[in-house]
Amino acid sequence: MKDILLRLTRIRREPVAGRTLGELIFGMILIDLSLAVIGTAVLPGRWFFLLGITVGTAFAIALLINMYDSIETALSMNERRARNYGSLHGALRIAVTAVLLGLAIWLSVYSFAGAALAVASIKVSGLLHGPFSRLFSKMLGEPEPPKDSGSEPENSGGASAGTDNESNNESNNESNNEDDEDELPPFIKKRLKKR
Numbered sequence: 001m002k003d004i005l006l007r008l009t010r011i012r013r014e015p016v017a018g019r020t021l022g023e024l025i026f027g028m029i030l031i032d033l034s035l036a037v038i039g040t041a042v043l044p045g046r047w048f049f050l051l052g053i054t055v056g057t058a059f060a061i062a063l064l065i066n067m068y069d070s071i072e073t074a075l076s077m078n079e080r081r082a083r084n085y086g087s088l089h090g091a092l093r094i095a096v097t098a099v100l101l102g103l104a105i106w107l108s109v110y111s112f113a114g115a116a117l118a119v120a121s122i123k124v125s126g127l128l129h130g131p132f133s134r135l136f137s138k139m140l141g142e143p144e145p146p147k148d149s150g151s152e153p154e155n156s157g158g159a160s161a162g163t164d165n166e167s168n169n170e171s172n173n174e175s176n177n178e179d180d181e182d183e184l185p186p187f188i189k190k191r192l193k194k195r
Contacts (some may be wrong), residue, residue, distance in 0.1 A: 020066055020129075022026025025061055027125035027132035032057040032118050039117075046112030052104050059100055060119050063093060 036053045040046040067105065070089040074082040097119060105112035137143075 017068065017072075023129060023133045023136045024064060024122075024125050026136050027128060028057065028060055028064070028118075028121045030132070031121040031124055032060075032134075035117050035121070036114075039110075039114060043110055043113075045108055046109035048110035049114040052111030052112075052116075053118045054099070055111075056104070056115035056118025057121070059097075059115070060122050063097070063119070064122055066081065066093065094116075 032053055036050055041047040043049050068090070070086060074086045077085060101112060101115055101119075104115040149188065
């Protein structure tokens with residue numbers, strides 16, 4: 001199992017992106033497995049549902065990898081080409097998903113339900129990325145990253161201390177924005193200067 005999880009992290013060359021992609025796929029597979037167990041236990045068309053969720057899961061993994069590749073490719077282009085490239089690939093993904101769901105509903109409403117749930121698991125896996133990431137790390141035997149204490153420093157200055165902190169936060173945000181602008185690509189800097 002550990003070998004399979006390590007292979008998931010090496011889907012792409014970039015280690016951080018490969019790790020995130022592997023965690024998302026891991027989450028999708030867990031979600032789809034739980035849906036497959038529930039669906040086959042409850043639904044009368046269990047084999048069609050199982051077929052739909054299996055094909056839908058494979059399709060959703062390919063869709064997720066394609067999204068990653070599209071974003072990575074678009075980042076190396078200028079603004080206009082990146083927008084066109086992203087729009088084209090987004091439209092292609094929507095069209096191919098519509099074909100898959102159309103074939104699934106032609107086969108059976110249960111296979112449509114399975115395929116639709118599997119494709120939707122991309123979003124659910126993204127929303128639950130934190131817990132899936134921790135579980136992924138545990139299964140690999142990695143130590144958990146330290147958690148934030150979540151405590152804020154206490155104010156002892158009464159009501160006026162709140163306004164002082166607010167003005168300090170605003171000045172810190174302004175200086176952070178200036179630092180962030182130095183790291184932006186040139187075409188974004190031009191747009192910010194026009195404002």
